[in-house]
Structure formats: structure tokens, C-alpha cells
Amino acid sequence: MSTTVLNGTVPRPAVRPSSLLWLAWRQSRTALLVLAAVLLLSTAALLAVHFVASGPTAAMRAAGCYASTAWDRQSCSGLAERLHLSADLYLDVLQPFLTFLPLAIGMLLGAPLLAQEFERGTHRLVLAQSVTPGRWLAARTGLPMAAVALITGVLAVLSSWVWRTDVLHSPLLFDPPFQGFTYPALGLMPVSWSLFSFALGLAIGLWRRRTVSAILLTGLLGLVSMGVMRLLRPALYPVLSGFQPTDRVINQFMQPTNAWLVEYGGVLPDGSRTSGFCRTAAECDSVVGWWGDYHPASHLVPIQLIESAILLLLTAALLTWTFRRIGRPGN
Amino acid sequence: MNHPTDSQPAHSGPALEAVGLGLQYQGGWALRNCEFQVPLGRVCGVMGPNGSGKSTLLALGARLLAPTEGELRVLGEAGDTPELRSRVGFVAQDKPLYPTFTVAETLRLGRELNPHWDQEFAQRIVDQGELSGKTRIGSLSGGQRTRVALALALGKRPELLLLDEPMADLDPLARHQLMGTLMAEAAEHGTTIVLSSHILAELEGVIDHLLLVRSGRIVLAGDPDEILDTHLLLTGGGDLSQLADHTVLESRSTGRRTTALVRTGTPVTEGWESDRPSLENLLLGYLRSPALDTTTPSTHSKAAA
Structure with missing residues (x-):
């Protein structure tokens, strides 16, 4: 053979x-x-x-x-x-x-x-x-x-x-x-x-x-x-930023349904931003609006694709x- | 049956050839400055005390380790090629096998992973030990595992078989039987067999080539008969200084009598009774010799090879 x-x-x-x-x-x-x-x-x-x-x-x-x-x-x-x-x-x-x-x-x-x-x-x-x-x-x-x-x-x-x-x-x-x-x-x-x-x-x-x-x-x-x-x-993935004028009822930025609120806070009359909830009544009263950075539900797929790409590279x-x-x- | 070794051998140089071979572990050198050859078709015993570097030498041959310096040519190949793997068989000292596999599945592993597998031969070795194919490896005794490991290595029909302490777990009957199988394989197919042991009785009369390893150095290499021819066991009341022309490997004095193992080309007569040493005298002499602590071992092995 x-x-x-x-x-x-x-x-x-x-x-x-x-x-x-x-x-x-x-x-x-x-x-x-x-x-x-x-x-x-x-x-x-x-x-x-x-x-x-x-x-x-x-x-x-x-x-x-x-x-x-x-x-x-x-x-x-x-x-x-x-x-x-x-x-x-x-x-x-x-x-x-x-x-x-x-x-x-x-x-x-x-x-x-x-x-x-x-x-x-x-x-x-x-x-x-x-x-x-x-x-x-x-x-x-x-x-x-x-x-x-x-x-x-x-x-x-x-x-x-x-x-x-x-x-x-x-x-x-x-x-x-x-x-x-x-x-x-x-x-x-x-x-x-x-x-x-x-x-x-x-x-x-x-x-x-x-x-x-x-x-x-x-x-x-x-x-x-x-x-x-x-x-x-x-x-x-880049977050979306939003601003909501205060209505004195809800003391926080309200993100859209199913969105991920990443960061938020109040906006003071001079335009400066605070982070998180307002802690005192005086602070809440002085706020003119709320800001928020969020990922809407539509970001789910791109974020998952990027995360998967990172994981597959690793x-x-x-x-x-x-x-x-x-x-x-x-x- | 397809036996590649039945045809003209693929390689005509030495089966193993070490050139400046050394391997360094974290703690120091396991082998250093090794120079030797094992010719094709020999049954070579690698002898030496525990921890002297025998297993390291065989693992280098099986390409499980890579040398730190120098090289160990195996069947003429310096590197590690897939082709070489199919020509070299190796059984490690602890006879690793998959414990959940059955004996039959273990042989199937050999058949699937070796293109020139000889099922009949491997099966015969297993059958000699009255092992059922359905038995799980995990439930076998040490000796039975050795038998399966050897069947796996021999069924591959290698040109070079490296066996690390193959007989250690076997009872005398199985040892005799398997040694017979190995010798028949070497004789029939010209397989070169290199097997290590620290028990002389296992190898005496079986090997026609010897490598003696001491503290990571090859202190003797060659045909045992030829080596014995160049050594003398001297007994007498003479003065050791008379032996200045010869290399005194070891001497012991009991009262007025002195016994010395010397390497020499010329006979010694005056004042000494001279005998041909036994293989055991020779090995013990070399393993105990203080003279070898300072000399370069490679010169000995070159001279002997």
C-alpha cells in the first residue's frame, strides 16, 4: 500500500x-x-x-x-x-x-x-x-x-x-x-x-x-x-437628550415608554444643571425644567449589535x- | 494490513540524535549539553535514577516539550510536523487514558486518529490481558491500563516507540508477555524502541543500546557490550596512583583491598586483578562516580557513541 x-x-x-x-x-x-x-x-x-x-x-x-x-x-x-x-x-x-x-x-x-x-x-x-x-x-x-x-x-x-x-x-x-x-x-x-x-x-x-x-x-x-x-x-450608542419645562407635579424628567433613562436632573434659571432628583423643597421650586439623557427602546437593537461585536471580538x-x-x- | 515499516524505511539516519540538547525548567536544567545518537532499529534503554531527566528526554522526543537549547532530531526531523506525529508512538509514565471511555472506545480513538492503525494487533494485545471491550478504563487496574496504553501505542504501528517506564505497574507475567510483544514488534518491523526504567533487571538482556542519564546529563551512550569492553573492574592491593593513565570512575577500599572501575583502552596487569564488569557494576559505578561531577558529560557520551 x-x-x-x-x-x-x-x-x-x-x-x-x-x-x-x-x-x-x-x-x-x-x-x-x-x-x-x-x-x-x-x-x-x-x-x-x-x-x-x-x-x-x-x-x-x-x-x-x-x-x-x-x-x-x-x-x-x-x-x-x-x-x-x-x-x-x-x-x-x-x-x-x-x-x-x-x-x-x-x-x-x-x-x-x-x-x-x-x-x-x-x-x-x-x-x-x-x-x-x-x-x-x-x-x-x-x-x-x-x-x-x-x-x-x-x-x-x-x-x-x-x-x-x-x-x-x-x-x-x-x-x-x-x-x-x-x-x-x-x-x-x-x-x-x-x-x-x-x-x-x-x-x-x-x-x-x-x-x-x-x-x-x-x-x-x-x-x-x-x-x-x-x-x-x-x-x-449616543444617548438622546431631552428637556421638559417643570409642571410642579412631577419632579423628574419623564422618559418615553420603555426607554432607558441614563442621566437626569434639574435645570436652574441660570441654565446650569443639577444631577438627580431635587432634594429640598427650595431646590425643587427653583428648577425651571428637567433634563434627561436616555436610550429610547429603538436603541435596543444597535446597542445589542455593538455589544455582541465587542463580545465576539473578545x-x-x-x-x-x-x-x-x-x-x-x-x- | 498496511504496515509502512514493512517497506523501505523512510529515514536512514539515527532514530534519535541530540545535539547540544538542553531543557530548562523554572528551578534549573532538567537536561543539559546532551549529545547522543540512537541508531534505527535498536531497543534502547534509558536508565538513570528517579528525577535524572529520563521522562524529560522522552517527552522531548514525543514533542510534548520543546528544548531550551540545542535540538533532538527524531527520525531525521528537527521540528514538530504532523507527519512526524504519525511515525512516533509515545506512552507517558502515568499512562493517561480517558477514564469514561471503554476499552473498545479507547481502541477506536486509536483507529480514528491514526491513518495506519492496526486494529487486529491492538486487539490482540488487549485480548491477551483478558480485557473486555465493554470495561470502562476508570475501573481497570494499573497494569491493565498499561496494557491498553501499550495497545494504543503499538496499534499505531510507529517507526519509533517511546515508552516512559512502561513496565512499572505490571505483574511479572504481564511484563514478560508485553516485553515479548515489544521485542517481536522490534524484530519483525524494525521498530526502534526507546524505553526508560530505573530497574536494571527489566532491561538487561533486552536492550542493545543504552543511554545512562545522571542529573540531566548523558553519562553513557552506546551498545552495552561495546561499553563493557572498554571498562575494567580492578581488584587488588595496589595504589590508585598506578592507574593515572586510566580514567578511574569509582574506587572503594575495604581494608587493604581496593576495587576500582576504570575506563581504559589498554589492559592493566601489575598489582591488579582485572575483570570485565557486569552491566550493574558499570551502571552503579557511573551513577556514583565523583569523577563525573566535574567533567563535561558530553565528552563521555561522544566517546561512547
Whole structure:
């Protein structure tokens, strides 16, 4: 079979991608099955939220329950209770779950992936086969990353759809898109944060080479990254500035519905600005109007796109570092 | 069956060739100034005390480590190419295997990741140990794991097999059986085998090439018989100063009798009884020799190689 070439090297066929995928699948099998179960359960829960909510919403609309005169009607409050039950599942359980899912992916899937190989020394088993470290790592990380992207992608689409159809347009519910657990459960956020968190865990695992410390450090740095991004977020896109003359009734700038009021304060007769609420009656009386910097709801998509671009750049940087480092002998 | 080693060997120089090889750890040098060659087709024993640098040497050969200075050419290649990986087999000292894989899955890993995999051969090694394919690696004993690790390395049909303390966990029967398999592989396919050990009995009569490592230096390299031919074990009441023309590696005095291990080209007769040392005499002499603490080890290994 084998041929000898004049220069003395025996050509050997390369390892097929399907072979590397088999190994990657075998090694990530448990984690991927758990992810699939998470996807099934969350999908079921999100669909349940939608179908449980859509019934009462339609019934209330038909019965005219949304008119303020109907608020004390027995039939309406019963329908509202059912609506709130499903909304609570989405707002209090599924949104926080989607917020912290990326962190769990980084800690439980990303961090142990290489840390465990190095802790057990099994990377030397793989490197003793006829495959380069880079190709092995590409399959080893590519398969779980593709699964993470797919699963978080499906959940992000479902979550955004439920929020838009059942929460945003429901006259009884109020859940502005920029707040705490809402923003990370919408649009691209579950996908880009999960990929970033996975790459963060992978790099920390290669750096620490100890599973437990890699998991804890990934959790900690993941939380810090979320905190830092929360602080940077208002500056990712130019804010809109507004001025409202005082009406002596409302002592604050009133942003449009679902907008994110970033900064606000009073405007004094000399044109100078104060920051925050007025604290004394004299101060409130001296104010001629209110100023506010805010992101309207329409800024949600551009801000999320910019945030995702930053996260994906960081992901690419972390992966590049990981691949370079593992390709160097002596690791 | 596809055995690349059955055809003309791809490389005709030495299987391993160290030139000024050194590797520095944070605490100091694990290996320094190593110069040696291991010819193709040999069964080479790497001997030395624990911590002397044997594992480092094998890991450098398997391209798990990169040298700090100099180079270790493997089958003629100085660098780390994918092609080289398919020609070199390596079993690390702790026999790393995936504990959740079954024996059959571990062999499948070998089949999937090695283009010239010999399933029948690997299976036979596993079957000799009466291991079921369905058994999880995590539930195997140390010796059984060694057997699977060796099956994985041998099934790859490498031209060069680097084994770090391969027999340490095995019972005498399994050791005998697997050593027989290794020797048959070397004889049939011309595979070069480099195996480390700190137990002489494991390697005596098996190896036809020797590398002796002491504190990160190669103090002896070459065919054991040829090395023994150039050494004498002298016993007598004579004065050590009579031996000024020879290199005295070690001497011990008990009362009026002195025993000395010397390296020499000429026979010593006057006042001394001269014997050919055993391999054990030689190794112990070199490992204890104070003379080697100050001399450059590379000159010894060059002379011996």
C-alpha cells in the first residue's frame, strides 16, 4: 500500500475530520445531552408561557377588561391572575435563567474542557496520536461551540418572541427592555454572551490547568465582565437628550415608554444643571425644567449589535490565544 | 494490513540524535549539553535514577516539550510536523487514558486518529490481558491500563516507540508477555524502541543500546557490550596512583583491598586483578562516580557513541 518517494518520506494520509468529530462528540457527549435537555425544557416553558398568556389576553381584550372601568369586574381579575401566572414564569424564572445561562456554559462546559485534559494528563494521550494539537482543539471546541450557538440561538429567538408578543404588547404587563434580567434575555445577548463565556472558560482552563479553580475563576471573571459591560452599555450608542419645562407635579424628567433613562436632573434659571432628583423643597421650586439623557427602546437593537461585536471580538482573541498556546510544544 | 515499516524505511539516519540538547525548567536544567545518537532499529534503554531527566528526554522526543537549547532530531526531523506525529508512538509514565471511555472506545480513538492503525494487533494485545471491550478504563487496574496504553501505542504501528517506564505497574507475567510483544514488534518491523526504567533487571538482556542519564546529563551512550569492553573492574592491593593513565570512575577500599572501575583502552596487569564488569557494576559505578561531577558529560557520551 505505502509508497516510498525519492526524498525518503512516506506520505501518510491525514486524519479525517469525521474522526476528530467522533472524538469530540464522545468527549462532550454528556455535556451536549444535558444542553439538549436544557433546550427542550426551556423551549417547553417558553411555549407554555406564550400559550397560557395568549388565551387570557385575547379573552380580556374581547371582554373589554382593559378599560379602567372594568378593573373591579370578577371575570376580568380571574383572567388577569392567569395572565400574571404565566408572566411570572417568564419574568421571574426564564429571564434570570437566560441571564445566567452563559455563565453556566462557561463554568461547566468551557472551563473543564481543557483544564480536565491537563489535570489528568490526557492531552498527552491525544498529542501522541497522528493529529496536530490545533486540529484536535478545533474539533474538540468547535462541536460544543456550535451546539452552544444553536441552543442559545433557539432560546434567544423564543425568548424575544414571547417578550414581544406576550409582554411588550400586553396592556397589563410592563417590562422595559433595558432593565436587569430583560436585556440579557433578548436578541443576540444569550448567544454572544454564551460564546464569550465559553471561550473565557476555555482559556482560563488552559491557563490554570486545574478544573475546580478554572470553574471558580471563570464564574468570577464572567460576573465581572457582565458588571463591566453593564457600566459601559449606556456609552455604546449616543444617548438622546431631552428637556421638559417643570409642571410642579412631577419632579423628574419623564422618559418615553420603555426607554432607558441614563442621566437626569434639574435645570436652574441660570441654565446650569443639577444631577438627580431635587432634594429640598427650595431646590425643587427653583428648577425651571428637567433634563434627561436616555436610550429610547429603538436603541435596543444597535446597542445589542455593538455589544455582541465587542463580545465576539473578545471571543476571537481568547480563542486565538488558546490555539496559539496549545500549538506550542512544552505546554 | 498496511504496515509502512514493512517497506523501505523512510529515514536512514539515527532514530534519535541530540545535539547540544538542553531543557530548562523554572528551578534549573532538567537536561543539559546532551549529545547522543540512537541508531534505527535498536531497543534502547534509558536508565538513570528517579528525577535524572529520563521522562524529560522522552517527552522531548514525543514533542510534548520543546528544548531550551540545542535540538533532538527524531527520525531525521528537527521540528514538530504532523507527519512526524504519525511515525512516533509515545506512552507517558502515568499512562493517561480517558477514564469514561471503554476499552473498545479507547481502541477506536486509536483507529480514528491514526491513518495506519492496526486494529487486529491492538486487539490482540488487549485480548491477551483478558480485557473486555465493554470495561470502562476508570475501573481497570494499573497494569491493565498499561496494557491498553501499550495497545494504543503499538496499534499505531510507529517507526519509533517511546515508552516512559512502561513496565512499572505490571505483574511479572504481564511484563514478560508485553516485553515479548515489544521485542517481536522490534524484530519483525524494525521498530526502534526507546524505553526508560530505573530497574536494571527489566532491561538487561533486552536492550542493545543504552543511554545512562545522571542529573540531566548523558553519562553513557552506546551498545552495552561495546561499553563493557572498554571498562575494567580492578581488584587488588595496589595504589590508585598506578592507574593515572586510566580514567578511574569509582574506587572503594575495604581494608587493604581496593576495587576500582576504570575506563581504559589498554589492559592493566601489575598489582591488579582485572575483570570485565557486569552491566550493574558499570551502571552503579557511573551513577556514583565523583569523577563525573566535574567533567563535561558530553565528552563521555561522544566517546561512547
